[in-house]
Amino acid sequence: MPKIRYNNIDNVSTDKTLKEFKQWREQRRSKVKDYSYTVPKHPPELDYLHANRDETTITWIGHSTFFIQYYGLNIVTDPVWAEKMGFQRRLGPPGIPIQDIPPLDVILISHSHYDHLHLASLRKLVTAKTLLIVPDGLKRKMVRKGFHRCHEMKWWEHIVLGGVKITFVPAQHWTRRTLFDTNTSHWGGYVLEQHHGLTPSSEESAAASEQNEPSSDSRTQNSQQSEGPPVLYFVGDTGYFQGFKTIGERFDIGVTLMPIGAYEPEWFMTSQHVTPEEALQGFVESGSQLMVPMHYGTFKLADDTPKEALDRLEVERERLGIHKERIRVLGHGETLRIRHEDHRKS
Template sequence: MPRHRLNNMDNVSTDKTLKQFSQWREERRHKKKDYSYVIPHSEPEIEYLHHNREDTTITWIGHSTFLIQYHGLNIVTDPVWAPRMGFQRRLGSPGIPIEQVPEVDIILISHSHYDHMHVSSIRKLYGPNTTVLVPEGLKRKIVRKGFSRCREMKWWEDLSLRGVKFSFVPTQHWTRRTPFDTNTSHWGGFIMEIDPPEKKGKGDPVIYFAGDSGYFQGFKEIGERYNIDIALMPIGAYEPEWFMTSQHVNPEEAIQAFEDVKAKTMIPMHYGTFKLADDTAREALDRMEAERKRRGIPEEAIRVLLYGETLRYPKLKPSDSTTH
């Protein structure tokens, strides 16, 4: 029986031909890239993070993995502490060693690609009170791996857990774990907000974790539906752009998406941790900064984190005075 395949909005395809893969491989042979820039580390505030149950904090582990402390919950996005991705070694060690992460309440999985869903990392984080939220079509696989407390969500669906409403929103992407399960589960991002809304205080921002996406009109719809304060937005794995454009935003498109969702603060992610494409971390940051200046966006609106660095809301001040 044929398996149900899920699609992007407007049925935008991310499929690539063998000829296109060959063209990319040929282009790569002639490229000379400077990979000397490595994202620095900030000494993590382990003791504070273990005891904090009041402040909203966002700590970058690397790639699309964050520890978010929100309304007393410890939330981890797309957990990947893996030392390598395929044949590529990790370019920078995780901001917090996985053994030192506070007890996790919620794990959010944006989609099933290996650089966003590392089963060994989930297994180390998963405790007696942990719930895993996954896209439509992925629950069966997660439960089979031994994570029984799992909730599956469709686009625009929401659910409340311990005073926080999680909404699953669209992205433009695709997914595959094996040669036989292409697009049999969905992909998306998550909105986190206080539920009920009247309990929201000054220290309770609406947070948008954008997952992995090409640029699409869905960002504008997300901005219309939610009053977002902080957007965790991908900026890397975009080169060659003729190949990646349907599935990964470039830095300029990331800025456009940030404006589309009408967030007040953007935190870039999905760059500099794994060599998934031909762009470098320095290129992604420089292009993002140039676009910020071109659009006249205030410098403080985009917060570039170091590995292990924690931002605290509402002031969003770094936990230390490191220079980016």
């Protein structure tokens, strides 16, 4: 049976030739980079996080890994506690040691690249009650690896867990774990919002495909609510694409977790990773109120440094006239507590 190969919107290609890859490697050898700056490490608020089930919190573990508390659910995104990624050692320890993470209800996987899906980390995090949510095409592999409580989604599908609606949304990227499985599973981001309908009896009965088209009522329904957590958008891994605007039209986004690193050299990375300037463009186009940068400062995946990414982000923020308070740069282990009324749109 032929393998399904997934594509980006408008079939945007991220393919690179061996010649282009060698050209990048040759250029890389001639660059001198300053890695003296490291992301600050904050002592995690473990007592608070273990006790909390009411407040919305976002704690940065590193790279694209966050511990999120949202409307009673404990969630981890793209779990990677690995000390190495290939031959590159981690630039700093995880924000929370893996053994100290509170019991998890949900783990969200944006795609199957090794820096977003670390099986050894998963095995330490998953319990009998943990639901693993993955992109379309990945469940079969996860079940083979022993993760049987697994739910996969296509773009624009959603699932309801308790009072939380989780929607899988597009991104512009690609994926591969072996020489033979390129793009055999999809990639994307996740939108979390309070669910105001009837709570179903199980998560399986709550999944809805919506014929692979976005629903137009999510934004309206959420904007009419005066209470509850802000809509949270975990972007995943992406190049700049028009999907930022589309997602912003569908959801009343309060907080966006946005990648800003692994963009250099831009001629090589442009279709798969946003630059800091493109990250801010996507943030503005999505209509979000607050941006938390991610996907920098943990592994040397490209030629940019953590300081370069943050400096370019700050220069572009000033150029665009975005209030400083709307870009919240976290340290590893730092927890952002979100008051529900702070991120509502007028």
